[in-house]
Amino acid sequence: MNLRALVGHRESAAPAVAGECRALVEGLWEPTWLVDGRSLRVLAVNDAALALLGRHRDEVLEQPAEAVLDTPEDMAFWAVAQQPGADTALLSRTLVPRPGGGTLHLERRIHRLQGPGAPDAYLVSLRDLTPERQALEERDTLIAELRATLESTADGLLVTDLQGRIRAFNRRFAQMWQLPEALATGDDEAIYAWMLDAAAEPEAYLRQLEAVERGVLVPATDRFKLRSGRVVERVVLTQWSRGRPLGRVWSFRDLSERLAADQRIETLATTDPLTGVPNRRQLTERVATALIEVQRQRGRIALLLLDVDRFKQINDSLGQGMGDRVLAEVCSRIRTCLRDGDVVGRVGGDQFAMLIHHAGAEAAEHAARRILRATEAPYEIEGAQFTLTCSIGVALFPEAADTAHDLLRRAETAMQAAKADGRAGFRFHRTGSQDDEVRKRVRLDHAMRQVLARDGFRLHYQPQVDLSTGRVVGTEALIRWRDPTHGDISPADFIPVAEASGFIVQIGDWVLSQAVRQAASWYAAGRAMPVSVNVSALQFQQADFATRVSRLLAEHRLPPALLELELTESILVRDAAEALERLEALAALGVQLAIDDFGTGYSSLAYLKRFPLDALKIDRRFVRGLPGDESDAAIVRAIVQMAHALGLRVVAEGVELEAQRGFLAGLGCHTYQGFLFAPALDAQALWEVIEPEKALPAA
Numbered sequence: 001m002n003l004r005a006l007v008g009h010r011e012s013a014a015p016a017v018a019g020e021c022r023a024l025v026e027g028l029w030e031p032t033w034l035v036d037g038r039s040l041r042v043l044a045v046n047d048a049a050l051a052l053l054g055r056h057r058d059e060v061l062e063q064p065a066e067a068v069l070d071t072p073e074d075m076a077f078w079a080v081a082q083q084p085g086a087d088t089a090l091l092s093r094t095l096v097p098r099p100g101g102g103t104l105h106l107e108r109r110i111h112r113l114q115g116p117g118a119p120d121a122y123l124v125s126l127r128d129l130t131p132e133r134q135a136l137e138e139r140d141t142l143i144a145e146l147r148a149t150l151e152s153t154a155d156g157l158l159v160t161d162l163q164g165r166i167r168a169f170n171r172r173f174a175q176m177w178q179l180p181e182a183l184a185t186g187d188d189e190a191i192y193a194w195m196l197d198a199a200a201e202p203e204a205y206l207r208q209l210e211a212v213e214r215g216v217l218v219p220a221t222d223r224f225k226l227r228s229g230r231v232v233e234r235v236v237l238t239q240w241s242r243g244r245p246l247g248r249v250w251s252f253r254d255l256s257e258r259l260a261a262d263q264r265i266e267t268l269a270t271t272d273p274l275t276g277v278p279n280r281r282q283l284t285e286r287v288a289t290a291l292i293e294v295q296r297q298r299g300r301i302a303l304l305l306l307d308v309d310r311f312k313q314i315n316d317s318l319g320q321g322m323g324d325r326v327l328a329e330v331c332s333r334i335r336t337c338l339r340d341g342d343v344v345g346r347v348g349g350d351q352f353a354m355l356i357h358h359a360g361a362e363a364a365e366h367a368a369r370r371i372l373r374a375t376e377a378p379y380e381i382e383g384a385q386f387t388l389t390c391s392i393g394v395a396l397f398p399e400a401a402d403t404a405h406d407l408l409r410r411a412e413t414a415m416q417a418a419k420a421d422g423r424a425g426f427r428f429h430r431t432g433s434q435d436d437e438v439r440k441r442v443r444l445d446h447a448m449r450q451v452l453a454r455d456g457f458r459l460h461y462q463p464q465v466d467l468s469t470g471r472v473v474g475t476e477a478l479i480r481w482r483d484p485t486h487g488d489i490s491p492a493d494f495i496p497v498a499e500a501s502g503f504i505v506q507i508g509d510w511v512l513s514q515a516v517r518q519a520a521s522w523y524a525a526g527r528a529m530p531v532s533v534n535v536s537a538l539q540f541q542q543a544d545f546a547t548r549v550s551r552l553l554a555e556h557r558l559p560p561a562l563l564e565l566e567l568t569e570s571i572l573v574r575d576a577a578e579a580l581e582r583l584e585a586l587a588a589l590g591v592q593l594a595i596d597d598f599g600t601g602y603s604s605l606a607y608l609k610r611f612p613l614d615a616l617k618i619d620r621r622f623v624r625g626l627p628g629d630e631s632d633a634a635i636v637r638a639i640v641q642m643a644h645a646l647g648l649r650v651v652a653e654g655v656e657l658e659a660q661r662g663f664l665a666g667l668g669c670h671t672y673q674g675f676l677f678a679p680a681l682d683a684q685a686l687w688e689v690i691e692p693e694k695a696l697p698a699a
């Protein structure tokens with residue numbers, strides 16, 4: 001509808017036209033009102049305007065124009081509206097209070113109706129800008145949020161259009177690529193050139209990039225390395241909007257930390273933390289791989305398993321921390337013995353396995369000897385000086401087994417055989433009887449432990465007789481083990497097993513305390529009868545041995561002179577300085593010290609002179625041939641003479657014949673023991689032999 005025409009119509013037929021004008025104004029969508037040109041009062045107002053401004057029609061109709069909107073611009077407009085030359089139109093934006101609270105953003109237009117037939121009136125119309133502004137604000141918020149999202153991701157993001165023109169990137173992207181400040185606002189070419197230059201392998205980087213470009217809309221993932229060493233994963237996704245591709249989002253993720261963590265986890269899972277060498281798992285895998293290779297080439301490999309001897313004692317005496325240091329040192333010594341390509345792994349607490357390539361029996365033996373030599377050399381750690389020994393088991397492929405697991409097991413069995421053999425050596429794995437032998441020893445060792453726990457051992461005492469007076473002047477305590485099913489088990493069978501397993505220490509303790517108790521009970525009953533006790537090397541080496549002896553004597557109130565400790569020569573030779581110290585401590589207690597089985601070991605005048613000894617025991621092997629065997633006779637004569645010269649008592653063992661006794665007496669030997677006088681007897685039977693006159697007549 002033509003408003004101008006309508007208003008013009010009103011001029012010619014005033015009341016009707018005014019009515020039509022009103023109807024027209026009221027029918028408009030836009031908030032509108034009509035102001036009389038002369039009176040400047042409101043002629044008509046539509047519902048839209050009333051609703052927007054929150055006014056009632058009566059408050060507005062016939063009221064001055066300022067009554068509807070009293071903003072300064074309106075006031076100013078109306079104030080000068082009727083003056084000649086005044087503006088006939090006003091277009092402005094303004095803020096007015098919203099009826100229910102808040103603010104309305106309005107665009108206001110005042111227009112004077114002019115022209116032929118036009119009534120003298122102003123048409124005022126408003127446009128509510130609030131929804132538009134809201135939309136704008138929402139868009140700004142959204143953009144800010146998107147920007148924040150772009151910035152708050154840990155990935156570097158680059159957004160390009162389909163032609164590769166850069167539209168945005170985040171700070172993380174700039175950091176990751178170490179983009180200089182100047183480039184951040186630089187052109188695309190410069191940024192791309194910088195990225196290419198930062199890649200560790202620009203050629204490969206370009207090729208990857210070309211592949212992405214060729215894929216156009218296909219998502220792509222790849223990895224590359226930067227010159228800084230960092231590894232980056234790149235994911236390229238197409239950006240879509242309303243079904244159309246807009247561009248691409250390139251996200252770059254720094255994988256370096258994750259890869260390093262993965263690497264650390266892998267290392268922890270396969271490496272021994274103490275020594276840094278492969279752990280059991282990795283070692284087994286390496287052996288398995290080596291086996292596949294040698295099987296193909298019909299080659300050979302050797303697997304050596306080393307276990308430190310009595311490592312528990314090292315821990316106990318030096319502490320766990322030093323134990324760790326020792327293990328690390330042992331491991332590094334082993335490494336010096338291996339060729340490139342051979343592998344050492346820590347497969348247990350104090351166990352190391354060595355994989356030796358291209359090794360048959362001879363090469364394996366050389367390796368074992370080399371390793372034993374290296375690990376047995378003296379150690380000095382944190383001021384502590386000591387030596388240790390190791391036992392090695394060797395299993396060869398293909399002889400011993402054909403899987404990694406079995407090869408390790410065989411090497412372990414061989415190592416145990418080396419331990420059972422007295423340690424400080426190596427053994428090859430052999431099948432069959434050797435396994436049986438090891439099993440037998442293990443069973444015996446187990447049975448011994450049970451017998452000791454049940455207090456099933458007994459002590460017997462063999463009298464020692466003075467050769468000049470014929471009187472019993474001492475006894476030797478000897479252990480006895482009677483098994484309910486197997487009968488008597490000889491100490492010659494079980495003592496070596498106990499020595500090999502270390503259980504001899506417990507057995508030795510038991511013998512010592514039992515013997516002291518017995519001697520003390522005789523002493524208390526008025527019978528001062530000395531008792532000799534065998535002391536094994538291992539028992540003697542216990543740091544607190546002398547203290548234990550002293551404690552036992554005190555506990556049972558036994559005069560020390562009534563206890564004699566029989567030591568083997570090997571004790572004195574093994575670690576002379578320490579042995580001397582310990583022997584002096586024992587001698588200071590007042591106990592008697594004898595060398596057992598004299599002449600069988602390392603007999604040396606030097607140590608006889610050096611150590612505080614009281615007696616020598618001639619081994620039964622030299623007594624057996626007396627008096628007829630000239631060499632035995634010569635040896636025994638020499639021993640007795642030497643003992644005389646050093647002021648030592650001499651005791652002959654294993655005397656079974658009168659002729660032997662006579663020969664020994666003739667040499668000036670002091671005492672003897674043997675079947676000639678009596679075998680080892682239990683405590684009661686012993687006294688029946690010593691004092692037959694006091695024995696009760698047999699019932």
Ligand SMILES: Nc1nc2c(ncn2[C@@H]2O[C@H](COP(=O)(O)OP(=O)(O)OP(=O)(O)O)[C@@H](O)[C@H]2O)c(=O)[nH]1
Binds near residue numbers: 307309312322323324
């Ligand atoms: N310091 C230290 N000790 C360990 C570690 N792992 C195991 N052990 C100890 O190593 C000793 C190993 O003992 P075994 O090999 O059974 O016995 P051993 O005392 O060496 O005696 P034999 O092997 O029979 O000669 C045990 O006492 C363990 O507690 C470790 O990582 N550090």
